[in-house]
Amino acid sequence: MRNTIIEKAKSLFIEHGYRGLSMREIAEKVGVSKPALYYHFKNKEELFSAVLKNGLEEIGRMIDTINNQPVTSYEKLSLFMKYVLTQPTEQRAVIRLGTQEFTQLSIASRQIFDESYYNQFTGKLSTMIQTGIEDGEFREMDTNIAIWGLLGLLYPYMYPNHFGLSALSADKIELIISMYMKGIQKG
Numbered sequence: 024m025r026n027t028i029i030e031k032a033k034s035l036f037i038e039h040g041y042r043g044l045s046m047r048e049i050a051e052k053v054g055v056s057k058p059a060l061y062y063h064f065k066n067k068e069e070l071f072s073a074v075l076k077n078g079l080e081e082i083g084r085m086i087d088t089i090n091n092q093p094v095t096s097y098e099k100l101s102l103f104m105k106y107v108l109t110q111p112t113e114q115r116a117v118i119r120l121g122t123q124e125f126t127q128l129s130i131a132s133r134q135i136f137d138e139s140y141y142n143q144f145t146g147k148l149s150t151m152i153q154t155g156i157e158d159g160e161f162r163e164m165d166t167n168i169a170i171w172g173l174l175g176l177l178y179p180y181m182y183p184n185h186f187g188l189s190a191l192s193a194d195k196i197e198l199i200i201s202m203y204m205k206g207i208q209k210g
Contacts, residue, residue: 025063025073028053033074037116041071041127072132075125076139078117083143090147096155097208100173101200103148107177108196118144119181145170152207162209169207176203 031053035044046067050060064070089102107115125136152169155161161169176199180191
């Protein structure tokens with residue numbers, strides 16, 4: 024039941040934002056009683072945090088899967104970008120939701136989110152890029168700038184309203200990957 028609530032609440036938070044929903048509305052739309060919702064989550068912040076945590080863990084697992092493949096750092100980073108850009112719009116929107124709405128959370132919850140965001144997402148990407156630098160595939164650079172450049176390029180595709188529910192075409196995905204990768208490649 025907890026996972027069902029998280030999945031349904033994810034859609035609601037993406038559609039309405041954190042402030043746009045009450046626990047009563049979430050319970051109604053999820054199809055559970057308020058007491059049942061409160062049994063699993065003590066408040067809206069805990070539920071929202073669980074939605075973000077699930078999204079980050081999923082991304083972290085995918086990055087781990089990609090990192091375990093016997094391919095170059097260039098190929099790993101390209102696979103990551105393809106993964107993000109081929110995800111259903113709602114899944115891509117969870118990343119945007121976390122970075123945009125986490126200011127609504129308490130300081131303690133924000134710190135937990137920041138740690139998870141780094142451990143599951145940006146830290147793993149940093150390691151991927153650093154390995155590419157050390158292997159001579161990528162030019163010498165600040166990996167934080169490389170990551171923020173990457174996320175800046177991907178960020179518009181994390182808005183359901185910008186591109187609708189349809190998937191990006193393969194040629195658009197390849198163009199996006201090429202634009203980024205040509206910027207970080209060595210020589």
